[in-house]
Amino acid sequence: MKSGIKRWVETGYCIGFMTKQGLVFDLDNMSYKSAKRFAERLLKQYKLEGYLLIRSSPKNYHIVFNKYLSWRTITKILFSQYKCLGWAVFQMKSGYLTIRISRKNNEFKPRILLRVGNLDKLCRKYLELYEELKDF
Numbered sequence: 001m002k003s004g005i006k007r008w009v010e011t012g013y014c015i016g017f018m019t020k021q022g023l024v025f026d027l028d029n030m031s032y033k034s035a036k037r038f039a040e041r042l043l044k045q046y047k048l049e050g051y052l053l054i055r056s057s058p059k060n061y062h063i064v065f066n067k068y069l070s071w072r073t074i075t076k077i078l079f080s081q082y083k084c085l086g087w088a089v090f091q092m093k094s095g096y097l098t099i100r101i102s103r104k105n106n107e108f109k110p111r112i113l114l115r116v117g118n119l120d121k122l123c124r125k126y127l128e129l130y131e132e133l134k135d136f
Helices: 002-010 032-046 071-079 082-094 122-132
Strands: 016-019 022-027 050-057 060-068 097-100 111-117
Touching: 016 022, 016 122, 022 032, 022 071, 022 082, 022 097, 022 122, 032 050, 032 060, 032 071, 032 111, 050 097, 050 122, 060 097, 060 122, 071 082, 082 097, 111 122
Parallel strands: none
Antiparallel strands: 016 097, 022 060, 050 060, 050 111
C-alpha cells in the first residue's frame, strides 16, 4: 500500500490534513518571525491552548492550533485575518480546512519547526498522521 501512495505523491499529488473541528492556517510569503507572531497573537486572543508551526516551503508556513472549535468560531477567526482571506474563502467553499502534509511536485515535506503549549487534541492528530507519513 505504501509504495502505491508513494508513487501517487511522486506524480504530483499530495496528501492533506483536513479538519472541520479545528483551526489551521496556510500562510504564504511570510517570514518565520511574522508567522510565529501571528500564531502567538491568535493563541492568546482565542485561548487556543497550543500550536504547531510548520514550514511548508521557503517563506510559507502552516499553523495547526490544538483546541477544537465550532465551525462558526473557525469561520469568524478565519475571516478576521486579512492576510488569509483568499485562502479562507477557498477553504470555506470546500467545507473544511486543509493543509499539505506530504511532498508535492518535488517540494520537500512540511517540517515542524515549533511546538508550543498543549498538543493533545488537534495537534496530536496532525502529529500522528505526520509520523505515519514520515517517508512521503
